């Protein structure tokens with residue numbers, strides 16, 4: 311039978327300790343609702359002795375959670391802290407006090423100014439006091455990662471005897487390599503009397519970017535509780551990320567002989583919520599929940615995932631509540647990706663049309679960082695307009711600025727595929743372009759009624775769509791549109807589109 315790994319979420323306590331991330335009681339309660347949906351086993355709600363606000367918030371969370379999860383309150387190994395934690399948890403149906411102190415030489419000497427024996431006595435005293443409030447007492451040996459192993463074992467043995475039911479072995483500074491942390495857990499399980507009768511918890515910080523790896527190493531070594539935060543928020547470089555731990559246990563649980571309760575489908579939603587409440591933005595490449603975690607951009611990868619997502623995805627995005635595999639169209643995308651994206655938008659092109667659109671796509675994607683659905687729609691509209699056009703734009707070069715007049719050199723493909731070129735001056739590049747078109751097309755006289763430019767997508771490299779309206783001598787109005795990354799080119803296309811309509815009307 312698989313060993314159950316309890317997930318202890320400390321987003322509201324260790325997570326909230328990250329710089330600039332304090333949360334109101336109402337915000338904490340919103341996160342608690344999400345943690346319950348995720349089915350975490352234990353919620354560390356706060357540190358009641360730290361402020362009246364934290365005390366009240368722990369009280370509120372304890373009452374709200376009822377028996378849906380264990381609610382835990384942090385306390386240093388001093389009587390006032392333990393009492394505050396105990397009182398804040400009065401309404402908890404399953405309350406846990408988490409008390410402890412630093413055990414490494416540096417914490418003992420420089421932070422606590424205590425001898426090893428005094429610290430051990432404080433630890434035992436705090437655990438005994440906590441047991442007056444609840445049977446569920448967790449002890450943390452802060453900075454266990456850098457502690458003297460023999461002393462650490464002595465402290466843990468003493469607190470187990472005093473009534474601790476969970477012993478937490480934090481790598482508070484994230485100093486250890488995963489295999490070293492795993493070895494520490496194995497060693498403690500072998501050398502601390504009573505350790506196998508209580509829960510051993512892992513609590514890893516991410517200073518070397520190894521918090522998740524170390525936590526998993528701890529589980530492999532026999533730990534049965536992982537302490538983590540949503541999005542890995544926490545002091546300095548943060549804590550182990552709950553979503554990474556949960557997915558790793560899901561993917562490798564069978565071979566590790568373990569399982570956990572986390573409802574994976576709620577991970578993305580929980581991540582977004584914590585990001586918006588805490589203000590801690592995620593990097594796009596953050597594992598499991600980053601914006602690009604399931605985005606494929608290079609042509610080779612896109613071709614692979616379109617054939618079978620497993621070629622480049624070990625996690626099914628839908629399983630963790632994310633949008634399905636995203637194909638990000640860029641200049642590096644291949645034909646398969648473009649065909650797939652067009653099909654998703656409902657376009658089914660014959661091979662000849664597809665090749666024309668692809669050629670246009672490549673030249674646009676070369677200039678733009680990313681092609682969005684709106685860009686593809688504009689591309690297809692442009693393709694449709696060019697199909698029956700009498701006059702098409704082949705080349706446009708403009709020179710403008712100050713103090714000289716603007717000039718436009720243009721090449722058009724006219725009826726029968728004939729190419730012709732000219733250049734014209736104007737007050738600006740658009741005026742010069744329109745004059746050059748007029749000179750080549752020689753359309754009947756028409757007035758420009760409207761000229762409007764609009765960005766199709768975000769960013770300064772967005773496609774610009776131009777719409778124009780012309781009116782002929784009979785008062786008939788002809789609209790034209792054009793889209794391109796260069797708004798002078800868009801203008802030329804829009805103007806030609808309106809002229810082509812005017813010429814078609816004349817012919818009819």
Ligand code: KIV
Pocket residue numbers: 324450451452453478480481482483513515
């Ligand atoms: O990192 C740490 O040691 C802690 C303890 C308070 C558990 O957060």
Ligand code: ZN
Pocket residue numbers: 324480482513515549
């Ligand atoms: Zn911590």
